[in-house]
Amino acid sequence: MKLVIIVILAVLITLAACRPPIVYEKELSKHDYVIARVDTLFEITMPQFYDMLAASDLVARGGILDRNTAGQFLDSILCDTLAGLAAADVPLDQYYNQWRLFKLRYHNAIIRSLLNEVVYKKVSFDSTEVVEFYHSRPDLFSINEQVNLYHILISPVGAKAGPDSLFYRSLSPEQLDIELGKHARYVRSLIDSGRTFTELAAEYSHDKFSNQQGGYIGWTERGVYRHPFDSVAFSLGDGEVSQPYKDPDGYHIIYIEKHMPEGIPPYDSVAYMVASRDLYNTKANALGAQFFDSVHSLPMETIYNEAILDTNVYLVEPSMWAAIINKTDTLDFNDLRTLEETFRSNNRLSNTTVELKKEMIAELAKKVVLVQVARDMKIDTLPDVVAAEKHFRHVYSKEIVQSDRTDLAWQPEEQAVRDYYDTHIDDFTVEKPLEIQQIVAGDSSFAEFLRDQAMSGVDFLQLAQEYYPGEEAIRKDLANLGFVGPGEIPDEIYEAALITPVGEVSRPVKTEFGYHIVKVVTRNDMIDLSHARLEIVPILKKQHAREVFEAYRDKLYDRFNVSFPNKLKPIHLKPLEYRSSKP
Numbered sequence: 001m002k003l004v005i006i007v008i009l010a011v012l013i014t015l016a017a018c019r020p021p022i023v024y025e026k027e028l029s030k031h032d033y034v035i036a037r038v039d040t041l042f043e044i045t046m047p048q049f050y051d052m053l054a055a056s057d058l059v060a061r062g063g064i065l066d067r068n069t070a071g072q073f074l075d076s077i078l079c080d081t082l083a084g085l086a087a088a089d090v091p092l093d094q095y096y097n098q099w100r101l102f103k104l105r106y107h108n109a110i111i112r113s114l115l116n117e118v119v120y121k122k123v124s125f126d127s128t129e130v131v132e133f134y135h136s137r138p139d140l141f142s143i144n145e146q147v148n149l150y151h152i153l154i155s156p157v158g159a160k161a162g163p164d165s166l167f168y169r170s171l172s173p174e175q176l177d178i179e180l181g182k183h184a185r186y187v188r189s190l191i192d193s194g195r196t197f198t199e200l201a202a203e204y205s206h207d208k209f210s211n212q213q214g215g216y217i218g219w220t221e222r223g224v225y226r227h228p229f230d231s232v233a234f235s236l237g238d239g240e241v242s243q244p245y246k247d248p249d250g251y252h253i254i255y256i257e258k259h260m261p262e263g264i265p266p267y268d269s270v271a272y273m274v275a276s277r278d279l280y281n282t283k284a285n286a287l288g289a290q291f292f293d294s295v296h297s298l299p300m301e302t303i304y305n306e307a308i309l310d311t312n313v314y315l316v317e318p319s320m321w322a323a324i325i326n327k328t329d330t331l332d333f334n335d336l337r338t339l340e341e342t343f344r345s346n347n348r349l350s351n352t353t354v355e356l357k358k359e360m361i362a363e364l365a366k367k368v369v370l371v372q373v374a375r376d377m378k379i380d381t382l383p384d385v386v387a388a389e390k391h392f393r394h395v396y397s398k399e400i401v402q403s404d405r406t407d408l409a410w411q412p413e414e415q416a417v418r419d420y421y422d423t424h425i426d427d428f429t430v431e432k433p434l435e436i437q438q439i440v441a442g443d444s445s446f447a448e449f450l451r452d453q454a455m456s457g458v459d460f461l462q463l464a465q466e467y468y469p470g471e472e473a474i475r476k477d478l479a480n481l482g483f484v485g486p487g488e489i490p491d492e493i494y495e496a497a498l499i500t501p502v503g504e505v506s507r508p509v510k511t512e513f514g515y516h517i518v519k520v521v522t523r524n525d526m527i528d529l530s531h532a533r534l535e536i537v538p539i540l541k542k543q544h545a546r547e548v549f550e551a552y553r554d555k556l557y558d559r560f561n562v563s564f565p566n567k568l569k570p571i572h573l574k575p576l577e578y579r580s581s582k583p
Contacts (some may be wrong), residue, residue, distance in 0.1 A: 021569055022064060022569065022570045022571070022572050023046065023050065023569050023570070023571045023572065024572045025050065025054070025572070025573075025574065028046065028047045028050055031046040031047070031050075031569075032045060032046065032047055033045065033046055033565070033566050034046075034565045034566065035049055035074070035564060035565070035566050035568060036049075036074060036078060036562065036563070036564055037562070037563045037564075037565060038078070038081075038082070038560050038561070038562050039560050039561040039562075041085070041560070044074070044077075044078075046566075049070075049074065050571065052073075052077060053065065053070070053073065053571060053573060054573060054574075054579040055579070056073065057576065058073065058573065059573045060575070060576045061575055061576075062573060062574050062575035062576075062578070063572070063573065064570050064571070064572055064573075065570065065571045065572075065573055066570055067567075067568045067569065067570055070568050070570075070571055071568055074568070075549075075553055078553075078556075078557075078562060079405070079552070079553050079556055082556040082557075082559075082560050082562075083398050083401040083402050083405075083556065084394070084398055085560065086398075086401045086556065086559065087394055087397035087398040087400070087401050088394075088397070090397035090400050090401060092393060092396060092397050092400070095396075095400050096318075096319045098396040098397070098399055098400055099396070100334065101396055102392050102393060102395075102396045105388075105392045106388060106389050106392050106393075107367065107371045109384075109385055109388035109389070109392070110371055110374045110375075110379055110380055110385055111367070111370050111371065111374065113374070113379050113382055113384060113385050114370065114373070114374040114377070114379045115288065115291075117377070117379060117382075118287075118291050118377075119284055119287045119288045119291060120284055122287060123280055123283045123284050123287065125276075125279055125280075125283065127272070129279065130272060130275050130276050130279055131267060131275075133275055133278070133279045133282075134264070134267055134271060134272075134275040135264065135267070137278075138263070138264055140278055141264050141265070141271070141274070141275065141278075142262070142263055142264050143260060143262065143263070143264075143265060144221045144222070144262055145221065145222060145234065145259075145260065145261055145262040146219050146220055146221045146222075146259075146260050147219070147220055147233050147234065147236075147256045147257075147258070147259050147260070148218065148219050148220075148256065148257040148258040148259075148260075149216075149217040149218065149219070149220045149233065149254060149255075149256065149257075150197055150198070150201065150210075150214065150215040150216050150217065150254065150255040150256075150257060151201070151205070151207060151210055151215045151217050151252065151253070151254050151255075152187060152197070152200060152201045152204060152205040152207075152215055152252070152253040152254075153205050153206045153207040153249065153250055153251070153252055154180050154183055154184040154187065154204070154205075154206060154244070154250050154251040154252075154253075155180075155206040155207075155249055155250030155251075156168075156176055156177075156180065156250060157206070157250075158206025158250070159176070159179075159180060159183075159206070162206075180250060180251055181244065181246070181251060183251075184244035184251035184253065185243075185244055187200055187204050187244075187253060188241070188243060188244055188253055191241055191253075197214070197215060197241060197255045198214025198215060198216075199214070200215075201214050201215025202214055202215070206250070215255070219260070220233070222234065226247045226248065226249070227247065228245055228247070229247070229252075229254075232245055232254065233254055233256060234259070236254070236256040236259070237256070237259065238256065238257070238258050238259055239256070239257065240255070240256055241253065241254070241255045241256075242254045242255075242256075295366075295369055295370060295373055296366060296369075298369065298373075300325065300326060300365060300369060301325070301326050301327065302323050302324070302325055302358075302361065302362075302365065303323060303324040303327075304322070304323050304358065304361070305320070305321055305322050305323065308320065309322065309354050309357050309358075310353070310354045310357075312351050313333050313336045313337050313340050313352070313357075314337065314340075316333045317333070318332065318333055318334035318337070319332055319333075319334065320332060320333050321333075322335065322336055322357070322361060323361045323365070325365045325368045325369065325372075326368075326369070326372060328372065329368045329371070329372065331361055331364050331365065331368065335364050336357060336360055336361070336364075338364075339360045339363060339364065340352060340360070343356050343359070343360055402552075404548070404551075404552045404555070405548070405549055405552045406545065406548060406549070407544065407545070407548045410541065410544050410545075410548075411537070411541075412536075412537055412540040412541065412544070416540060417529075417533055417536050417537065417540065418529065420536050420539070420540060421529050421532050421533075421536060425526070428526050428527040428532045429525070429526045429527075430485075430524050430525060430526055430527065431485045432483040432484055432485040432488070433483075433485065433523060433524050433525045433526075434483065434484055434485075434494075434497050434498070434520060434522075434523055435482060435483045435484075435520070435521040435522040435523075436481050436482075436484060436493075436497050436518050436519060436520055436521060437460050437461060437464065437479050437480050437481060437518070437519045437521060438479055438481060438493065438516050438517065438518045438519070439460070439463060439464050439467060439468055439479055439516070439517050440468065440469055440513055440514045440515070440516055441467070441508070441514055441515045441516075441517070442469075442514055442515070443514075443515060444508045444510070444515045446515075447508035447514075447515035447516070447517050448507075448508060450463055450467060450517055451505050451506075451507065451508065451517045454505045454517070454519065455504070455505055460479075460505070460519045461476050461479060461480065464476055464478075464479030464480075465479075469514075484497075490511050492509045492510070492511055492516075493509055493511065493516055493518055496509045496516075496518050497518045497520050500518060500519075500520045501520065502520050502521070502522060502523050503519075503520065503521075504519070504520065505517050505518065505519045506518040506519075506520075
């Protein structure tokens with residue numbers, strides 16, 4: 001016995017010695033070593049990597065992160081960083097789609113900065129001008145007559161659903177109306193007794209949308225609510241509460257905190273903010289319109305690609321040039337496509353004419369000329385524009401580098417699906433291939449009789465209901481075995497079922513329990529290829545995606561001479577809510 005214990009302990013000690021140590025947050029000082037080195041550019045240490053993992057959503061509930069998953073996470077970090085480094089060497093203008101998107105966003109940034117310099121920075125006014133603007137623009141600031149409204153509703157529906165629902169449900173419609181009127185007048189009397197409207201609304205109002213806000217509805221114009229709301233509400237003064245009045249919803253009590261007559265409201269801090277915003281926009285729009293008029297009046301030289309300008313824009317290569325503006329900037333047929341459908345629709349044509357295409361070019365050229373004016377004014381040298389150009393160039397250059405990371409259009413060939421199916425045939429074998437029913441008889445002659453009955457068309461479960469041994473209430477359940485596999489039922493019964501065609505009944509089979517006849521309801525020995533394909537294709541696509549990523553990764557690693565001085569170990573992470581907030 002001692003020898004056995006000693007052997008077991010030795011095995012456990014050996015296994016413990018073979019198991020790699022786990023990295024814990026509290027012991028990071030013991031693991032201060034480099035796990036990845038990118039040439040002479042930078043290194044990632046285990047403590048740094050741990051902080052990255054802690055900031056991720058991996059192992060959200062806490063636990064051990066295995067080395068494989070940690071390695072994949074490290075790969076993703078390195079590849080993203082290296083793609084950013086590789087982006088610096090990408091000749092972006094040689095990639096049409098990304099170059100087009102880059103120019104679009106960069107030119108938008110230039111135009112924003114141009115407008116900021118020539119329009120927005122030049123807008124100025126003082127508080128006196130705001131006051132004058134406010135009172136001089138009734139078209140902007142006038143309002144309809146309105147009241148700031150609070151409300152209590154006493155309704156039949158609310159009463160029948162409230163604490164006294166049994167009482168109210170027992171009443172006729174006429175009696176219910178009388179009682180609700182009494183209750184509404186009672187609530188109104190509490191206001192005269194000194195209770196506040198808001199606390200009474202919270203306690204008594206059946207309006208679930210407003211009672212928790214003390215009955216507050218807000219500023220309300222005429223014509224919003226049912227008669228007689230307007231005649232009641234707009235006859236009250238500031239701070240007045242109405243007597244209960246009735247409409248189809250029930251009885252209402254309203255409190256008018258403030259009445260605002262039609263016209264321009266009194267000037268206050270809110271009005272100042274609104275007027276300041278509108279005055280700013282008005283001045284900016286005026287300056288902008290003046291600036292745009294001056295730009296559009298500039299002489300513009302346009303060279304058209306006359307040879308193909310009459311061609312359907314969708315039949316021309318998108319990158320083909322359509323026009324050159326002022327000898328410097330080019331518009332292509334992709335640009336024309338952005339306006340083609342609008343011009344077709346407006347002119348009720350199936351294809352734009354040369355003249356219409358020249359109109360489209362003139363419209364598109366307005367933005368081109370703005371960019372040219374901005375460049376002449378050195379707007380493109382401003383720090384924010386320089387930063388925007390650098391950012392957008394990096395974004396789309398990096399996108400080009402990362403285009404090798406995935407192959408989303410890939411689909412496995414039919415032979416690859418078939419090969420996977422053949423080599424993983426065990427994965428598609430059904431564990432419980434037979435659905436069967438059985439009846440047990442005391443002797444073989446009676447079992448044969450029952451089989452003959454079943455084979456002649458008598459329902460098998462009906463026979464079981466009548467002749468299966470045991471309680472009558474459960475005979476059908478006992479007879480219906482459902483889907484079974486090897487070892488779940490006596491071998492004699494299973495083997496008899498295997499050789500019995502679907503829909504037929506076996507000859508009697510003897511077991512220790514008696515003589516069994518077995519009906520085979522369905523048979524499904526394995527999942528066929530047509531159905532297995534639904535499982536196989538995603539597996540192969542996932543494998544291919546991994547292979548594509550690894551090739552992309554290895555290419556970057558070779559380019560930047562990435563090395564891994566120390567192997568990763570399993571890493572323990574706390575539950576997400578308890579992790580360090582370090583990036």
